[in-house]
Amino acid sequence: MEHVTTGLQTSPRRLIVGITGASGAIYGVQLLEALHALQVETHLVITEAGCTTLALETGRTPESLEPLVARRYAPYDFTAAIASGSFQCHAMVVAPCSMRTLAAIAHGLADNLLTRAADVMLKERRRLVLICLLYTSDAADDLLCVDFGGRRILKKKKTEVTLTQTY
Numbered sequence: 483m484e485h486v487t488t489g490l491q492t493s494p495r496r497l498i499v500g501i502t503g504a505s506g507a508i509y510g511v512q513l514l515e516a517l518h519a520l521q522v523e524t525h526l527v528i529t530e531a532g533c534t535t536l537a538l539e540t541g542r543t544p545e546s547l548e549p550l551v552a553r554r555y556a557p558y559d560f561t562a563a564i565a566s567g568s569f570q571c572h573a574m575v576v577a578p579c580s581m582r583t584l585a586a587i588a589h590g591l592a593d594n595l596l597t598r599a600a601d602v603m604l605k606e607r608r609r610l611v612l613i614c615l616l617y618t619s620d621a622a623d624d625l626l627c628v629d630f631g632g633r634r635i636l637k638k639k640k641t642e643v644t645l646t647q648t649y
Contacts, residue, residue, distance in 0.1 A: 496523040496571040498564050498603075499551075500596040503531025504580035506615045507539045511547065513577050518550040525564050525571070526551040527596045531580070533557075557594050564599040573609035574599060584614055 497517060501510035510532075517524045528536065528544050536542055548554050555562040563569045576583060576596065583597060587610075592598035603610040 495521075496525070496552075498525045498527070498571055498574040498599055500574065500576040500579075500583075500599065501526070501528040501532040501536060502576060502578060502580040502583045502596065503529055503535045504578035504583075504615060505535065505539070506578035506613075507532065507536045509613060509615075510577040511536075511540055511542065513575060514547055514550040524551045526554045527557065527562075527564065527599060528554070529557050529583070529594055529596055555595055557596065559595055560598060562595055565595060565602065567602050567606045569602075571608065573611065574603045575611040575613065576600065577611075577613040579612040579614045581614065584612055587612070 499510065499514060499517070501507060514524060514526065526544075526547060528547075533544055536544065544554060553563075555564060559565075564571070583600075585591075586593060586597045587600045587604075590601060592601045600610055
């Protein structure tokens, strides 16, 4: 395993990965697979909603991801190493990140281990990457414009197709 020098300490490459209940659990799984292939020490936390979404979208369980990670933590284990600033790691990635989790992190609401670990990353001035997927459903295709926080993106208007059904 490659070692990286950070300040006065030398530590192995170490990341925290969080999976929330947002649609797109496959992104978290593929991230874990890529990090495992790169021999990055990975610590995983999955929210309760993340466990449900993981099962519905991928057919996998949190236990099936354990071979890919150094350690998996329970969603409310506030005594976990990743809940402390003394846990040395290079970054945390939340993939996918639900809007609920994004709001909790933004407002400092550390009500589960994932949001607590993210809060620690911010406090310690370490990298925190939130992967938020917007409009992942087919319903978004029907929208003519999407507003992203004040930036309006107009989509091309689709040609209207009329379907007739005979009985």
